[in-house]
Amino acid sequence: MPPTTIFDLPTPSLILDRAKLVRNLRRMADTARRKGVLLRPHLKTAKSIDVARLAIEGQSGGIAVSTLKEAEYFASQGIKDIQYAACIIPDQLTRVADIQRLGSRITLITDSVEVTRAICSMGRELDETFRVQVELDCGEGRSGVFPDSEELIEIARILDEASHATFSGVMTHAGHSYQCRTIAEIEEVAEAERDTAVSAAERIRRHGVACATVSIGSTPTALYARSLDGVTEVRPGVYMFGDMFQAQINSCSVDDLAISVIAEVSSHHAAMNRLLVNAGALALSKDRSTENMPNDIGFGLVTKADGQPFKAPMKVARVYQEHGQIPLFGELSCEQLPVGTRLRIYPNHVCMTAAMYDQYHLVDSEQGDGCEIIAIWPRINGW
Incomplete structure (x- = not known):
C-alpha cells in the first residue's frame, strides 16, 4: 500500500510542498513579465517533468538544463526548446544529434574557437545543424569569454558562416551573486551581468552578425536587477524551491x-x-x-x-x-x-x-x- 502521509514514508525521503512551489514559480514569472523578458526555467535541480510543466506554464516553453541526461529526459517528455547550459565537449555532439532527432531543438554553449570549429565539422559529418550561443564571463571567473575579446567575434563569425551550425546569441551566469550579502550588492552584480551580455551582443551586431538571444541567469539577479533592458531572457533555477542559503541572501524567506x-x-x-x-x-x-x-x-x-x-x-x-x-x-x-x-x-x-x-x-x-x-x-x- 503506498504511503498516505509523511509518517508512513521510508526515511530519508524528499518532500515537496506544492503550494510553496507554485507561489515561488508565480513570483518569478511575475518578475520576468514586469521586467519585459522571457523566463527560461533552469531545471538542473528539479529534474522532473511534473515540476517543469508548472514552471513553463504561461511561458515561452523553453527550459535550461545542466546535463545531457536531463536534455534526453525532457525531450522525451515533449519539451521542444532546451538550452544545454554548460560548455559542450565535441564527443558529446553525436548524443546531441540523437536528442534533436526526437524533435527537440538543443541550444549549445561554447567559449572556445577550437570547439566552435569542431561543432561545425561534426554538424557536416552528422548532417545535423547545431544551434550555438557564446558563453560570457561577467565576473565569476568560471568560464566564458570577455565581451571585448577577439574570441567573441571569431566564434560568432564562424557560426554565422557555417552550413551546419547557427549562431543563436550570447549567455552568461552571475554565479558570484551568491557571494552578495545585501540587495544593493545583488543589484550591482545584476547590472554588471546585464551590461556584459548586452555590450557583447551589441559588439557582435556591429560586426555584421545578428544576435537574437541575450540570456542571463541567477535567481538573485533575476529578482533584483534594476533593469533588464537589452536582455531577452533569464534562466533562474533555485527560485522554484529555495533553501536556507537563498533565504539568507534575500532570494526567498x-x-x-x-x-x-x-x-x-x-x-x-x-x-x-x-x-x-x-x-x-x-x-x-x-x-x-x-x-x-x-x-x-x-x-x-x-x-x-x-x-x-x-x-x-x-x-x-x-x-x-x-x-x-x-x-x-x-x-x-x-x-x-x-x-x-x-x-x-x-x-x-x-x-x-x-x-x-x-x-x-x-x-x-x-x-x-x-x-x-x-x-x-x-x-x-x-x-
Missing part, C-alpha cells in the same frame, strides 16, 4: 522553502545532549554555504515533522555518510525525542540535497495539516 527531507532519530548520545538522525552527507549533502552567514544552519534547519519549529532553533551540525548529528538546546532532551521520532530538515543547498533522490513526495501546506501525500513525482539523476 524560510517560509518559502518548498523542499525538505523527512528523517528519523536513530540514536542518542545523552551524555553530550545530542542525537543522530538517519540522514547524513548523502541525504543532505556536505555543502556548507551558510558557514560564513550570520545564521549558520550547518547542514540543515531541523523542525518537527509537520514543519513547525522548535522553541530553540535546531540544526544538523555534523554529517557522516548516512547520519546527521543534531545538538539539543534549551529544554529539549533525548527523552523528548525517542528513537523513531520523525524530524524535517530544510536544506542548506537544495540543488545538492535533491541530487540523491529519485522522487518527490508531494504535500500541500494549504491543504489540511500539510502532511498528507497527495502525489509522487519521479525525478531523474545522472549525466
